[in-house]
Amino acid sequence: MIPKSQESSQLDAQGNLKHFLTIEGLSRELLVEILDKAEGFVGVARQAVKKVPLCRGKVIANLFFETSTRTRTTFELAAKRLSADVLNLNISTSATAKGETLLDTLRNLEAMHVDMFVVRHASSGTAHFMARHANPHVSIVNAGDGRHSHPTQAMLDMFTIRRHKGDFSSLSVAIVGDIMHSRVARSQMLALKTLGVPDVRIIAPRTLMPARIEEAFGVRVYHDLTEGIRDADVVIMLRIQRERMNSALLPSEHEYFHLYGLTEARLTAARPDVTVMHPGPINRGIEMDSQVADGERSVILEQVSNGIAVRMAVMSMCIGTQNLRAQSIGESHA
Amino acid sequence: MIPKSQESSQLDAQGNLKHFLTIEGLSRELLVEILDKAEGFVGVARQAVKKVPLCRGKVIANLFFETSTRTRTTFELAAKRLSADVLNLNISTSATAKGETLLDTLRNLEAMHVDMFVVRHASSGTAHFMARHANPHVSIVNAGDGRHSHPTQAMLDMFTIRRHKGDFSSLSVAIVGDIMHSRVARSQMLALKTLGVPDVRIIAPRTLMPARIEEAFGVRVYHDLTEGIRDADVVIMLRIQRERMNSALLPSEHEYFHLYGLTEARLTAARPDVTVMHPGPINRGIEMDSQVADGERSVILEQVSNGIAVRMAVMSMCIGTQNLRAQSIGESHA
Amino acid sequence: MIPKSQESSQLDAQGNLKHFLTIEGLSRELLVEILDKAEGFVGVARQAVKKVPLCRGKVIANLFFETSTRTRTTFELAAKRLSADVLNLNISTSATAKGETLLDTLRNLEAMHVDMFVVRHASSGTAHFMARHANPHVSIVNAGDGRHSHPTQAMLDMFTIRRHKGDFSSLSVAIVGDIMHSRVARSQMLALKTLGVPDVRIIAPRTLMPARIEEAFGVRVYHDLTEGIRDADVVIMLRIQRERMNSALLPSEHEYFHLYGLTEARLTAARPDVTVMHPGPINRGIEMDSQVADGERSVILEQVSNGIAVRMAVMSMCIGTQNLRAQSIGESHA
Known part of the structure; x- marks a missing residue:
């Protein structure tokens, strides 16, 4: 459904997770890395203060074009446990109603310096489309696209x-x-x-x-x-x-x-x-x-519980890759 | 309306507030304790930084099956002044629409390690029902159930x-x-x-x-x-x-x-x-x-102002009892 | 449309910004001060942790009687970057439906110790009306009123x-x-x-x-x-x-x-x-x-990006004036 050449676009040149769009094209090693990382986050839910500072000051926007309390809530909790700020955007009832295109919505939220988009949409390929057009400093996480993928x-x-x-x-x-x-x-x-x-x-x-x-x-x-x-x-x-x-x-x-x-x-x-x-x-x-x-x-x-740990793993890996990129840009400018 | 035997279920074995469901069955001493505690929180609203760290890292979910801006907002502000993370769940329009039962909603949010539920529902007894079925680490606060109670x-x-x-x-x-x-x-x-x-x-x-x-x-x-x-x-x-x-x-x-x-x-x-x-x-x-x-x-x-202080009192007392329980479990395991 | 005498009500006796309602009546110096202040906030969006503590512990309520994802989101992000707590109130669907007047809504939110209201309304003059009736410790920011102003x-x-x-x-x-x-x-x-x-x-x-x-x-x-x-x-x-x-x-x-x-x-x-x-x-x-x-x-x-920096500037200037007022009241009481 999604052209082959785009499947690997979720990795950067070093093979790190930049976006998380689909299981297709990911190696066994990377999947195991996600599982191992999630294992480390299971304990956070049992701490008195259920927080780690890995994404402090980052802004994560939930872009749900299809409503889903359960999935949105676990992503929101995962983001908050990583100390990120969360924006919940119910797009169907606002911007799109004014006739804005998906690309304009993406560009506008990028201009607000949102760092990560968690996207659910009824059309297959929406998350890939956004990743293909996103600025380099932005990560896309697929929270379900049509009949295609829910990684x-x-x-x-x-x-x-x-x-x-x-x-x-x-x-x-x-x-x-x-x-x-x-x-x-x-x-x-x-x-x-x-x-x-x-x-x-x-x-x-x-x-x-x-x-x-x-x-x-x-x-x-x-x-x-x-x-x-x-x-x-x-x-x-x-x-x-x-x-x-x-x-x-x-x-x-x-x-x-x-x-x-x-x-x-x-x-x-x-x-x-x-x-x-x-x-x-x-x-x-x-x-x-x-x-x-x-x-x-x-x-x-x-x-359900494991969903939060796994989403923390995926989100922190993508944000970590962003930070690496930002550092290397910083160094090459220094 | 609510069977007598359940009224006392809001207290733990030591007589501390575990849930806050109804005034019925509570002693004069406990009501005075709530009022005294609230007195201590009145000053927080006048501080430059209107926050105390009593519930930092705790997740409090507002489960409003009946909408109410005023009551939900005061609970949200009370939770934020206690430094908790707040989830606002408008259940009527999402999970229940997919046919999920109240008990499934409770179980799922518990699995997400929510620590406290603030519940408003058109049916009398909803908060009691949830408290009766809640896991030991979870507190229920009744924000109005049918014609029954709004403690x-x-x-x-x-x-x-x-x-x-x-x-x-x-x-x-x-x-x-x-x-x-x-x-x-x-x-x-x-x-x-x-x-x-x-x-x-x-x-x-x-x-x-x-x-x-x-x-x-x-x-x-x-x-x-x-x-x-x-x-x-x-x-x-x-x-x-x-x-x-x-x-x-x-x-x-x-x-x-x-x-x-x-x-x-x-x-x-x-x-x-x-x-x-x-x-x-x-x-x-x-x-x-x-x-x-x-x-x-x-x-x-x-x-309205006093509502925030009183809700901070009730919420922090329930969370404090949770912490005591967690400690005593920790000690008995040590 | 708005009587002349009210235009200047957005400044305190020292000429500092207390509310931000309209461009009318503001001096060139004040507009330049806003622009200069915003210049200082542009860099915050590029920091790893996109936050400054200027409004920590303050509560900013978004009162949008007309929906607008874009404007509300930039105000929300501006408030969060200033470390404020944000309340999003969709008034049309709740309080007003119960027949509450605008003034009652204002009074109730003031009683909850909200520090700033960001108001959008289809009627010209709504933000002025609120500023005229607001308690001295509260600031109003106009996010668009009818055909009148969007400063x-x-x-x-x-x-x-x-x-x-x-x-x-x-x-x-x-x-x-x-x-x-x-x-x-x-x-x-x-x-x-x-x-x-x-x-x-x-x-x-x-x-x-x-x-x-x-x-x-x-x-x-x-x-x-x-x-x-x-x-x-x-x-x-x-x-x-x-x-x-x-x-x-x-x-x-x-x-x-x-x-x-x-x-x-x-x-x-x-x-x-x-x-x-x-x-x-x-x-x-x-x-x-x-x-x-x-x-x-x-x-x-x-x-869009600049909108966040400019809103941070306006919000922090109004909150700063509040703090000055609070201090001078404190001193006169000492």
Whole structure:
């Protein structure tokens, strides 16, 4: 969807993270560096004063063209724990209403010396577009673009898997749900394969399964839930967009739960120590029942906590690269 | 409305304030402790740097399911003066729209390591429900639940009365208006009685007076304004919800003002040094005329100022109890 | 529009800035002081930690009755760079909906010890009204009132002109567009004349040109764009409110651009080193084409950056005057 040549534009010449747009094109080493860095930030949430001064005096703008309390809030908290100043901009209701283009919005906020933009947009490629046009002193973090990518969600999921399973190299991970429309699934598949997970399985009704996905991502395709999660170490349930229910792509909620909803009974097919994940918010009784959602094997709330540490890692790495650039410019001028 | 056994759940085993949900069940000593603590915070607003570091690094989330600029703003300012980080979450328009339950919202924000929730909700019992399900490290402050309780409003009113009258033990206090639907009146009656006010009077049209309120709260009931405020030391006017005007419970605005609106002429029935209060925002010409609202005996704006000091007191007491808990857990692990 | 006697109410007895309401009545010395002060703040945006502690512990409330992401954001960033706490109040949707008057809103926020109000309102004179009724410890900054005044916009434009042209005393400045409805134009004309610009030209269709403007402001009137910008040093394009297009005051967008839109071809009439300005957001293809907007002579994004420095200057000057007042009160009490 996004041209190949642009994928690597998130790294600077030294291979450091400048933007965080997609998992595509990132090395295993870099993904592990993000996970390790996030590990160091987990403790900050338990401190009496939940703050580190890494981004003090920096301005981070949340540009959410699609509303999302959960994702915006975790980015806001991550930024505040890094001691940054946060601007929440609900663009849909103001500037765009006056007819301003996305590029004008970017240029104007750059002119206000905003250091980082966290962007969510319904159109695939928005974060890439902004990174391509951003001034060198600005970083873009993709918080979800259309059906394309949601890389911080994927990384917090990887972080959660590593905390529970230790090692990626012998895992079976199943992803269940609306693969077709899911930017989360796309980013998860890329991250799992990059980190060396040998067995990634995709489970969806035929109407929600993209064509040729096996070759594209090196995954295995299933249409039956019990078969797909057999002996899996990790089962990731995707959120169903209820608005698709009436679109002929999906059966009724009842029917969907009957075929693809996770229950304790069904979960017996997976390994006894299976880890159950969901990006939230859950539709209880559609993707899974409450017994599973609130059960011992569910790590759904841990995913939320881990999201802050992972976002702190990504944001501080991008800002750190900015500082390096600023120093080297300073030195070459000296 | 809220079962008795839950009322005391706002205190920890040592009797310290863990949550602040209702006046019910709180001792006179604890209410006086809140008032004394608030006294210490009044000076902060007059400092050049209006801040104390008591809650530095803590995250306080405003969860307002009903909008209220005034109450939300005073809580936000109180939190910022305590050096906390504040999250403003307008839940109605986001998470709930995606079908998330209240409990899921609570769990998710807890997972983000929010330390305190300030909650306003149209349903009675919401704050209690959240406190009952909250993790031990989290405090809930009730900013108004349905017709049930608005305890910080009652405490700021008590604070204002004490500042003007010195002592509660010989006062006559009249509360005028829509007692039936008022969480403010309910919390005020409880606080006044707990603090030892001997004469609490309730004045309302028959359609807005709850049954058996005399026995329930130990108050005296009046239907005539002049009679009710005779020789009163304090007159508290309640806000009329204009939307009730067309509901057959209330006469027209004109008629209401004619019967229950406070004027200088009417106020002569009260003591010459009577104090006039209102929780705001005032409907001028309905609950009272502007001469009274802006007159010498009105302390309505002082109530607003005092609201910040009282909220700082309640918030810092709850957070202090959290810190004690964290320390004792630390010690028992050491 | 605003009575003469009130214009000077923005200065205290010593001639210091207490409020910032309008350019009218301000001396050349004071305008230059603002520009010089802003010059000192330009560097703050380039520091690693973009903060100075001048307003630490102060509370600045953004009271926007008209929404404006750009202006509100630059005021918010200016306040945060001065280390103030910022309250964003969207008044239209809350307090006023409950029937509260503007004066009650002011009184209530004053009671919360807010130190400064940044006010935007559709009615001319709102900021003056608030300043007239504000308590002595509070400052009002006008962020745009009706068709009357937008003084911080004018000052950031003056700042931008001085940075590019050095000196005001021999400049030709042309202002193009809907002069009739523009608070920006009104403030710009006053500022340019006060700062000694000898040749200020106003270019507009007859339907959008106020009567007797030549005498009132000492400007020259043109109805032809090319003629009006001939040999100009600076051309300021005003934003067209698209909603006026259908009101018979304006021709179609196409027709407007044909007659008054700035193009590279047209710009050849001005001086070769002409500076092109616009308060933003631009309607590309109406006020100017993209070649001009993004061209070498456009300083539109610099205006945005300069807006923060100029707002920091105005805000810190008003707060500084407050501090002086507080000290002298303290001394007289000692």
